[in-house]
Amino acid sequence: MVATTTQPRQRIDGLVSVVIPAYNAEKSVARAIEHALAQTYPHVEIIVINDGSTDRTEEVVHRFGDRVRYIRQDNQGETAARNAGFAIARGEFVTLIDHDDYWEPQFVEACVDFLRRHPQALAVSVGHEHQTALKQGRTIKPAFLADHQHEFRDAHVIDRFFDFWYERDHICAGSAMLRGSLIDAAGGQRTDLVLSGDMEYWAYLATFGKWGFIPRVLLHIDGTQVAKGKLFEKFHSRYSRCASIESWESRIVPRLAPEDRAGFEKVRGRVANGYVFAKVFVGKDREALNTAKTYAPHLEGRFGQLWRLGLTAGPISWAALCRIVRLRTRIQYYLAEQKL
Secondary structure: OOEOOOOOOOOEEEEEEEEEEEOOOOOOHHHHHHHHHOOOOOOEEEEEEEEOOOOOHHHHHHOOHHHEEEEEEOOOOHHHHHHHHHHHOOEEEEEEOOOOOEEOOOHHHHHHHHHHHOOOEEEEEEEEEEEEOOOOOOEEOOHHHHOOOHHHOOOEEOOOHHHHHHHHOOOOOOOEEEEHHHHHHHOOOEOOOOOOHHHHHHHHHHOOOEEEEEEEEEEEEEEOOOOOOOHHHHHHHHHOOOOOHHHHOOOOHHHOOHHHHHHHHHHHHHHHHHHHHHHHHOOOHHHHHHHHHHHHHHOOHHHHHHHHHHHHHOHHHHHHHHHHHHHHHHHHHHHHHHHO
């Protein structure tokens, strides 16, 4: 397992460190920086880690002058870039956002206000909406908007993090603000988890204490910023490096409280569902089959139903199912690429 630890440091009271990893981000990083600079909360430092870009990312970032702290490193991957930002962040609070996403102006102020009013919370996340490159750029709305119960309309400290996460899917990169002391205690993200590394980090951090949630859409995720003709290659490269679930959960499970285990297993099932798909996508049908067998009770959604059906129909049907999924996905990605 590859993970970065950070050392406790003297942090600046009230300062919010914003970490933006950037790789070949010339078309989108300016928007992320501009929205970070436009926050209604003024005490912000912006850290851009250029992860070995080969385009004009550096030129774009330099246009912001000394309003941005800039570091360039050899290409090591997004999580390594985030960890590099964590290592130099000076803020009492730390947040991160991908270069192609952006915040509403109130994001930082809302999060800082919540953490100051709830000292028992080590982190807080906000609502987000996601524009996806697939399905004609459809915008996916957050789950909490469909709930009319009062408890999900007000900002609050989450009682059972994993149950809430499973039901509300409330957290992603860009939606969370962490206390700097939490990063000092827990360290950074694992750099060996190419797939679902973010989910591992949130789950791991949740074992250190309470999280809060602000049910307002303050983050916009733009999944359309993919180079034309590169969608299939991008996902094939990522999926081919998919780890095992046992590796994914290795630093979480030893820290789980007994009352969190059931909720965690449901979240883990969601990760396993994605891992089965990833392994099928790149032709590792036997590994996919073993993962599906192990975590079948918690496989969910349309693909989860497919995997369970394949498990009941025998090895020949499993092989046929895998071929159909690969063909259908290849066609779907091809059609999406034509629209980018």
